[in-house]
Amino acid sequence: MAQIKITLTKSPIGRLPAQRKTVTALGLGRLSSSVIKEESAGINGMVNKIAHLVTVEKV
Template sequence: MAEGKKIRITQTGSHIGRTDDQRATLIGLGLNKRHRTRELVDSPEVRGMINKVRHLVRVEDDKAA
């Protein structure tokens, strides 16, 4: 299976005081503390998760892919 385009996601906001589903979404993205970064495959599922917590993360497109 060929890998698709990658995106870099960095958590910029805290999960404190957020709803349970937003906390679960951050964990699903592999983020649990501020300033943590993950590289994930750009897919509709990941984009949907990012949209749910867009106020808590920064997204960068990977130029090398």
């Protein structure tokens, strides 16, 4: 499968608790932190829920 790089570009402060939990579940902590994940249906769903907070690139 393909890999994607997820970078946190906006702060989750003041967002819904479910969105904040999704950010931490993906392994993102600070602004500009990045993780590389295997692209799957579960990861894509999580990214779609917080698409306004992150940027996604194909690796």
